[in-house]
Amino acid sequence: MSDQNFDIVILGGGSGGYACALRASQLGLNVALIERDKLGGTCLHRGCIPTKALLHAAEVADLARDSAHYGVYTELQGIDINKVNEYRDGVVSKLYKGLQGLVSHGKSITYIEGNGRLVANNAVEVDGTRYVGKNVVLATGSYARSLPGLEIGGRIVTSDQALNLDWIPSKVIVLGGGVIGVEFASVWRSFGSEVTVIEGLPRIVPAEEESVSKALDRAFRKRGITVKAGVKFANATQTDEKVTVSLESGETIDADLLLVAVGRGANGSGHGFEEVGITVDRGWIPTNDRLQTNVSNVYAVGDLVPGLQLAHRGFQHGIFVAEEIAGLNPRVIDEKAIPRVTYCEPEIASVGYTETQAKEKYGADNVESYEYNLGGNGKSQILGTAGFIKLVRTKNGGPIVGVHMIGSRVGEQIGEAQLIYAWEATPEDVAPYVHAHPTQNEALGEAHLALAGKPLHAHA
Numbered sequence: 245m246s247d248q249n250f251d252i253v254i255l256g257g258g259s260g261g262y263a264c265a266l267r268a269s270q271l272g273l274n275v276a277l278i279e280r281d282k283l284g285g286t287c288l289h290r291g292c293i294p295t296k297a298l299l300h301a302a303e304v305a306d307l308a309r310d311s312a313h314y315g316v317y318t319e320l321q322g323i324d325i326n327k328v329n330e331y332r333d334g335v336v337s338k339l340y341k342g343l344q345g346l347v348s349h350g351k352s353i354t355y356i357e358g359n360g361r362l363v364a365n366n367a368v369e370v371d372g373t374r375y376v377g378k379n380v381v382l383a384t385g386s387y388a389r390s391l392p393g394l395e396i397g398g399r400i401v402t403s404d405q406a407l408n409l410d411w412i413p414s415k416v417i418v419l420g421g422g423v424i425g426v427e428f429a430s431v432w433r434s435f436g437s438e439v440t441v442i443e444g445l446p447r448i449v450p451a452e453e454e455s456v457s458k459a460l461d462r463a464f465r466k467r468g469i470t471v472k473a474g475v476k477f478a479n480a481t482q483t484d485e486k487v488t489v490s491l492e493s494g495e496t497i498d499a500d501l502l503l504v505a506v507g508r509g510a511n512g513s514g515h516g517f518e519e520v521g522i523t524v525d526r527g528w529i530p531t532n533d534r535l536q537t538n539v540s541n542v543y544a545v546g547d548l549v550p551g552l553q554l555a556h557r558g559f560q561h562g563i564f565v566a567e568e569i570a571g572l573n574p575r576v577i578d579e580k581a582i583p584r585v586t587y588c589e590p591e592i593a594s595v596g597y598t599e600t601q602a603k604e605k606y607g608a609d610n611v612e613s614y615e616y617n618l619g620g621n622g623k624s625q626i627l628g629t630a631g632f633i634k635l636v637r638t639k640n641g642g643p644i645v646g647v648h649m650i651g652s653r654v655g656e657q658i659g660e661a662q663l664i665y666a667w668e669a670t671p672e673d674v675a676p677y678v679h680a681h682p683t684q685n686e687a688l689g690e691a692h693l694a695l696a697g698k699p700l701h702a703h704a
C-alpha cells in the first residue's frame with residue numbers, strides 16, 4: 245500500500261468540499277479532493293441548479309398561459325418534458341465543465357475519483373491508496389430521507405428520481421411542505437398537474453415567518469394547488485396504475501406519483517468516521533463553532549453539520565475551514581445571517597429571526613415589526629405579483645433582526661436584506677439610501693422608510 249501526503253484531505257466534492265479545496269489551494273495548501281460520484285455534488289447535479297432550471301421553465305409556461313392578460317396572445321401548446329430536461333441538463337453540464345476547470349487549474353489540488361473511507365484520523369483510503377493529511381475535512385453531504393415503512397421505488401419517489409422523470413404526472417401528491425416539497429409542487433402545477441401538498445405541521449414552509457406561510461398557502465390555493473396542513477400521513481400503497489396515500493384521519497388520496505420530501509438525513513455513517521473516534525449523531529457530525537469535530541485535526545462542513553442545509557452555507561463552511569487551517573483566524577459564521585430562499589411561485593426569501601423567535605430572544609415587549617405590501621410597489625404591480633416584505637426590529641432604536649419576503653422574484657432582494665441584518669443596520673440607517681424606481685428592491689427601501697416613521701407609498 246502506498247501513501248500520499250497532503251496538508252488537507254477532503255472527503256466529498258460537493259459545495260462544502262470543493263469550496264474548501266479551491267480556497268485552500270489559493271492559500272498555497274496542498275489538497276487531496278476525493279469524490280466518488282460527480283464533482284459538484286447534490287447542489288449541481290441533483291439539487292439547486294436542476295430544480296431552479298425546472299422552476300424557470302415553469303415560469304415560462306405560466307407566462308405563456310397568462311400572456312393574454314398583458315395583451316400578448318400566445319398559446320401554450322404543451323410541455324415537452326424531454327426538451328425541458330435537455331435545457332436543464334445543458335445548464336448543469338456547462339456549470340459542471342466550468343467547475344472541473346476551476347478544480348483542475350487549482351495549483352495544488354489533486355482530484356481523486358473513488359469511494360473514500362476514513363482509516364485513521366489523518367488518512368482516507370481509496371482503492372488501496374492512503375491519502376494522508378495533516379488535516380482531514382469531512383464533506384460527505386446528505387441524502388433524501390423517507391419515513392419508516394415508506395419504501396422508495398416505482399411511483400414513490402424522492403427529489404432524486406423526480407428530477408429525472410421523463411413524464412409529467414397528471415395527479416401528484418407531495419408529502420412534506422418544506423422547501424423541496426413546495427418547489428416541486430410549484431413546478432408540477434405550472435406544468436399542468438393536479439397537485440396536493442400534505443404537511444404534518446400546522447402550516448407549509450413551517451420554518452418561515454407565520455404570515456409568509458399563510459400567504460404561500462393562499463397563493464398556492466389560488467393557483468389550484470390543494471394544501472392539506474396539520475394532517476398526518478398513515479401509509480402509501482401502489483399498483484401499476486396509481487399510488488394511494490392514506491391519512492390518519494382515514495382520508496385516502498390517489499395519484500400517479502408520490503414525492504416524498506420529508507427532509508434530508510446526514511451522510512455520516514458507513515465511511516469509517518465512528519471507527520476512528522469521531523462523534524457521529526444519527527449521521528450528523530457535531531462540530532464546535534470553528535467546524536472542528538471532537539478530533540482536533542478533523543473538520544466537517546456542509547450538510548453533514550447540523551443546521552441549515554444550503555449550498556451557500558456549504559461554500560462558506562469550506563472557505564472558513566481552509567482559512568482556519570491556514571491560520572487566518574476567520575470570523576465565526578453566523579447561522580442566522582445565512583440567507584434563505586425558496587424558489588416556488590411566489591418566492592420566499594428571509595434572513596435573521598422570525599417575529600416569534602425575536603420575541604423569545606429579545607423579550608416580547610422589545611420587538612416591533614412592519615409589513616410593506618407589494619401592492620404599493622410599482623414593479624411588483626407590473627409583474628402582477630402580490631406579497632409583502634416584513635421587517636422585524638428591536639425597539640428603542642434597535643437594529644433590524646429579521647427580514648421576511650414573499651412575492652414573485654423576491655429572492656433577488658435577499659442580498660441587501662442580508663447586509664442590513666448582518667451589519668445590524670437600523671431602519672433609520674437604511675432610510676436615507678435611495679432605492680431605484682421602479683424596482684422590487686424599492687419595496688425593501690420603502691419598508692425601512694415606513695419603519696423609520698416616514699412612509700412614502702404606504703399608509704402611515
Ligand SMILES: Cc1cc2nc3c(=O)[nH]c(=O)nc-3n(C[C@H](O)[C@H](O)[C@H](O)COP(=O)(O)OP(=O)(O)OC[C@H]3O[C@@H](n4cnc5c(N)ncnc54)[C@H](O)[C@@H]3O)c2cc1C
Nearest residue numbers: 256258259260280285286287291292360385546547554555
Ligand atoms: C432538490 C434539492 C434542491 C436544493 N436546492 C437548493 C437551493 O436552491 N439552494 C441551496 O442553497 N441549496 C439547495 N439544496 C441543498 C444543497 O444541494 C446542499 O445544501 C449542498 O449540496 C450541500 O453540500 P455538501 O457539500 O454538504 O454535500 P453534497 O453536495 O451532498 O456533496 C457531498 C459529496 O460527497 C460525495 N461522497 C459521499 N460519500 C463519499 C465517499 N465515501 N467517498 C467519496 N465521495 C463521497 C458525494 O458523492 C457528494 O458528491 C437543494 C437540495 C436538494 C436535494
